[in-house]
Amino acid sequence: YRTLIALRQRHPALRQGETFKMKSVNRAVLPYLRAADDELLLIVNNLRDEATNDYGLTLETGPLTPGQRYQIQPVWGDGPFAEVTADAKGGFKSYQPTAAIGPGQTLIVALQPIP
16 A cells, blocks of 8 residues: 555645546446646556456546647556547547556556657
């Protein structure tokens, strides 16, 4: 649990800021976006005891800059990770940061604008 406390201390978006609800095509996957200051964190939880590779994520409206490409940096979990481009509403559709999420896995990644 000390690792998780340290993680929370290092990332303002985990302590404060706004939570943006998201949807997944897989009902066993719980995703949400946390935004605080200049930090955007995507949290994806696989609630099943089996891996899934079909979990496209949708953020209808959000804090992302429309048209901006974002690179993905790992905070908790392993990649490789696919970049994402924000749509006109500051969100995205059918995005999967990784090919699969393991059983019971939680993935936390930072979205960083690509200059």
